[in-house]
Amino acid sequence: MNAEKIPDIIIGRLPVYLRALQRMADSGLKTTSSQELGEHVGISAAQIRKDISQFGEFGKQGTGYSIAYLLDKLKAILKVDRIWDVALVGAGDMGHALVRYQGFVNRGFHICMIFDNDKEKVGRKIDSFTIEDTEKMAERLKSAGIKVAMLTVPAQAAQSVADKLVQAGVKAILNYAPISLNVPNNVKVQYIDPSIHLQRMTYYL
């Protein structure tokens, strides 16, 4: 296994397999096949076998995959066999929704601090969190060793906030602002922009 050589498109499918396997485990299943997993995720069995085999031999001919074993392996590969502390920047409607989102904690993530530059919002609470001033963000991120952040600020503020995150040592940014970010090569960015996803579908209508 050479992590450098595995195409990013394969890495992108692993979390989808992980999510489906976790649902199977939650429903009491013990083993599965690439065929069955494929039906759950809409990807061919051959593709799944090929993707997974990049990382080792996790299944057995005829008996398929142990779900618990494959879950453990995928979590280790994706480094979510631990909990990552995540900083959230932008305490608007989307920020509120993410703070309350139930889908992070059992998938490797925990929002631990939330920042906003609006002095009206600083000091207020979202559930158990107190919104902090972005002026203190760099210091807070560094001292807590935060590597992962979510950005839910307006488009015009996103690049300057991203620059501050990078300077503070953040290596992975999930960007909800509708703008492409410029970051150094050693920083990863993923984008969530519902209009982009919708436009990709209306093409076909």
Added chain:
Amino acid sequence: MNAEKIPDIIIGRLPVYLRALQRMADSGLKTTSSQELGEHVGISAAQIRKDISQFGEFGKQGTGYSIAYLLDKLKAILKVDRIWDVALVGAGDMGHALVRYQGFVNRGFHICMIFDNDKEKVGRKIDSFTIEDTEKMAERLKSAGIKVAMLTVPAQAAQSVADKLVQAGVKAILNYAPISLNVPNNVKVQYIDPSIHLQRMTYYL
């Protein structure tokens, strides 16, 4: 131009170009080059030229692209030279955030109805919208001719709601529920699951 033959990965990049071009236009720019556009979106100039040339000759050697012209063409290709009425199913925190999201209306989309199966929520308002009962959803979607929906319901409810949407004539679903959906081939689904995006990045950390 043969729409059937253009790879989906190219279609997926067009909304990113559109978003960047719109920002250029908003800031007063009149023309751009594939080089400049590439710097904004983090995609090579050669790739951009190749992608755009799939649909015709929109730029001129030496003078580049007219931003207004390319915007018009991309909007027409992606069919967002019109406004799509969108139904939202699931009036939780994420549903609320999406109703209030400012990034739909000038990008081709308008949330026009919102449904929930929780009788406590039905009849309540989110801004100017009244939450409607999912029991009446099929009828409402059909009579309004809705083709696009966003799904912000819990994972365990998502497949059955998606089935109802498809039966009511919806052809494009943006799914925020953390589960893969089974839909007919003529229905498009796009997924937004922040944990999937985060896991794709932690692999590299």
